[in-house]
Amino acid sequence: AAVGLVVSVGIPSAVAFAAVQRRLWRNLLTLGVITLGVVIAAWIGSTVFVLRPVTALVRATHRLQAGDLAAARTELPQGQGELAQLASAFGEMAEALGQREAERKRAEVTLQLLSRRLLEAQENERRAIARELHDELGQSLQAIKINLQTAQRYPQEGATRLAESLKVVDQTIQQVRTLSVDLRPSLLDDLGLVAALEWYIDRQAQHVGFDGQFLATPPDLRLDPTVEIVCFRVVQEALTNIARHTQARRVRVALQQHAEELHLVIHDDGVGFDVPAAQERVLQGESFGLLSMRERVELAGGDFAITSSPTQGTEIRVRFPLHAAPRLDPPSFAAAHTATA
Amino acid sequence: AAVGLVVSVGIPSAVAFAAVQRRLWRNLLTLGVITLGVVIAAWIGSTVFVLRPVTALVRATHRLQAGDLAAARTELPQGQGELAQLASAFGEMAEALGQREAERKRAEVTLQLLSRRLLEAQENERRAIARELHDELGQSLQAIKINLQTAQRYPQEGATRLAESLKVVDQTIQQVRTLSVDLRPSLLDDLGLVAALEWYIDRQAQHVGFDGQFLATPPDLRLDPTVEIVCFRVVQEALTNIARHTQARRVRVALQQHAEELHLVIHDDGVGFDVPAAQERVLQGESFGLLSMRERVELAGGDFAITSSPTQGTEIRVRFPLHAAPRLDPPSFAAAHTATA
Known part of the structure; x- marks a missing residue:
């Protein structure tokens, strides 16, 4: 097996x-x-x-x-993906940076324009004062001199010549006073903004022929000298504009202390103007008065607003924080002034 | 098988x-x-x-x-990787943007400071002129007035009073002339920068007691009014500084046309100063004169340079392109001036 x-x-x-x-x-x-x-x-x-x-x-x-x-x-x-988020964030950032840069550029151009205009305005003012001194006052003084020399030479005419000279002296005193007060009312330094505005608004109302009202609360308000002079210049500029362009009949100026703020409001019932158009012109170098008012206020730490329309008159509102206004040391300016004048 | x-x-x-x-x-x-x-x-x-x-x-x-x-x-x-390159580029960009922003901020602050100082300087100048008009000229005119009134009342004193009045009138004419010329030498408008500088440097040399030299090539140079006034103010400011701070014995001023450029050089052999330190002080609000000179020149389209050391004296060099200087229309400024003065 x-x-x-x-x-x-x-x-x-x-x-x-x-x-x-x-x-x-x-x-x-x-x-x-x-x-x-x-x-x-x-x-x-x-x-x-x-x-x-x-x-x-x-x-x-x-x-x-x-x-x-x-x-x-x-x-x-x-495209898409994780990086698209980054790219989109990047794009937004670039846009934001660009906008900021454009704004800053605009502000810089405005400031540069302002500085240039201020220098030009100062030169023009100096030239105008120099001319007025030389021509008006110089002429008046020459007239007095000739009068007095004539009086010396021809004693028989003495009385007439003296009387005439006195008249010219009085006129010249008045000229000097007007020039001095237009440059800087001594009231402003001596008695403050309220007194200076009362006097100035009254003078302009009589001179231009509008009904001027001024209200200050409290009436014994005293302020930082920088704020006082800025407010005075704003009113001065505003009333000059009103007299020139608006045909206003009534002008109301109010200066009020609200808690920690100072409000200055200037209102007229004149023909008004197109604010955006005027602001456009500011950047083109016109409407220097408007730019000057605004910049004076802002450089002193305040806010400036203007509203107007061709039929509603014009209202200028200025606001200053009362205890945070920057103070500039006057001595160095006094020195700076002496250096150039 | x-x-x-x-x-x-x-x-x-x-x-x-x-x-x-x-x-x-x-x-x-x-x-x-x-x-x-x-x-x-x-x-x-x-x-x-x-x-x-x-x-x-x-x-x-x-x-x-x-x-x-x-x-x-x-x-x-x-870290490393492809994205590190991006991150590093991003970091550089952030730094560059930051630097640009800081520079722009500094320029803005300087401009703002300048505008504020210009407004303050203008106010101080106005106040000083107003005071001088009111106090000096006003006093002189009052003296003449009293003299003449006395002469009217007491004719026997007439001759003496007249002679005295005439003396005061002559002094007052001189006061008005000085004030007017300091504000704006009429030579500048009538005969141009070269004549105005010749006269001014000569006057200051006599007044302060330094040896002043002035050379203009060509001697019959005429320039844009804006450039002329800026050059004049720079020399005025420089000579004021020299008189105040430098104890200089010799001052040389040269105004030269080089091809398409205008060169203004002011040199003194005085004690000099520390330029970087002074520029620091400009940002802190001091040395307004220096800032004012530089800004005047730059706003008119020129370059400004200053070199100095404590033992080498001071040299100021100003350069203007002769055919590209920006011109500003005088009429609107004249209007602007009348609005504020």
Whole structure:
């Protein structure tokens, strides 16, 4: 029964696993191809979605650094993804920075314009005063001199000449007084803003022929000298404008202390004007009076507002914080003045 | 010989491939774990190296947009990678923007300071002229008036009184002339800058006691009125400073036309001063004269430079482009002046 037969069945493993190996290799190859594809895709993706926008942002950053806002914005990457948020934030920032810069530029131009106009106005004022002194006062004094010399030479005419000279002297005293008061009413330094405004508004009302009202509360208000002179100059400028352009019949000026604030309101019932148009003209170099009023007030720490329309008259409102107004040391200015005058 | 034996050897494929399957599963598991690891690493990596820096950059952008430079810089992401380049560019940009803003702020403060000082200087000048008119001229005229009234009343004293009055009238004429000329030498308007400087430098040299030299090339130079008045004021301010502070013995003033430029040089051999320290003081509100000279020149389109040292005297150099100087229309200023004077 024992056949004694041993059958050894051998399949070489190469043959036995051939199919498996083939499948494995195929799988590995497929995997390799996929991996390569993924790597390439990742590379392209990172280039398109990360590197390219990042490079674009770097360029935009450099442009912005150089102050070239418009170019910076065209450099900004388009598209979606995490970086789009950054790009959009960057764009908003560039816009905000640009706006701030434009505002600052405008403010700078206005200030430069103002400084130039102030220098010009000062030169014009000096020239006008110098002329008035030389021509008007000089002439009057020459007339007195000739009169007196004649009186010396011809004593028989003495009485007439003396009388005439006295008349001219009185006129000259009046000229000097007017010139002096127009430059700086001594009332302002001696008795303060309320007294000076009372006198000035009254004088202008009589002179120009409008009905002028002035109310101060409290009536014994005394203020910082800087604020007093600014308020006086604003009223002076406003009344000059009213006399020149508005044909107003009634002018009301109110100076009121409200808690910690000073309010100055000047109202007229004249023809009014187009405020935005006038403000446009300020930047074009016209309406210097308006710019001058506003800047005087703002440089002294106050607010200035003007409302007007062609039929509603004009209202100027000035507001000063009463205890925070910056004070400038007068001595150095006195020195500065002496240096140039 | 035909054994007729068929041996069918069957290994269940499960058994036959068990080892292979196990290896495949193990491989797949390992691959899975590696893939998971790579995904996690990529996620962490993108968060750490991309998302987090991008978010930080967005925050920095928002801060910068709000004008908060210091905070924007602390928000900037640290580290390496593509985004580090962006972050570093961003940091540089923030710094450049900050510097530009600081410079502009400084320029604005200087301009504001100047405008305020100009207004104050103008007020001080007005007050000083008003006082001089009222006190000096007013007094002289009152004296003449009393003299003449006395002469009328007591004819026997007439001759003496007349002679006295004439003396006072002559003094008053001289007062008016000096005041007028100090405000604005009529030479400047009538004969131009060269004649005005010749006269003024000569007057100051005699008055202060230095050796004054003035050279103009060409001697018949005529310039834009704006440039002429600015040059005159610069010389006036410089000579006032020299008289006050320098103990100079020699002062040389040169006005030269070089091709398309006008050069004005004022040199003294006095004690000199520390220019940087003086410029510091300008921003603190002192040295108004220096600021005023510089700004006058720059607002009229020129360059201003000053060099000095405590032992080398002082040199002021002013340069104007001759055909590009901005002209301002005088009529509107004349109007502006009348409005405030």
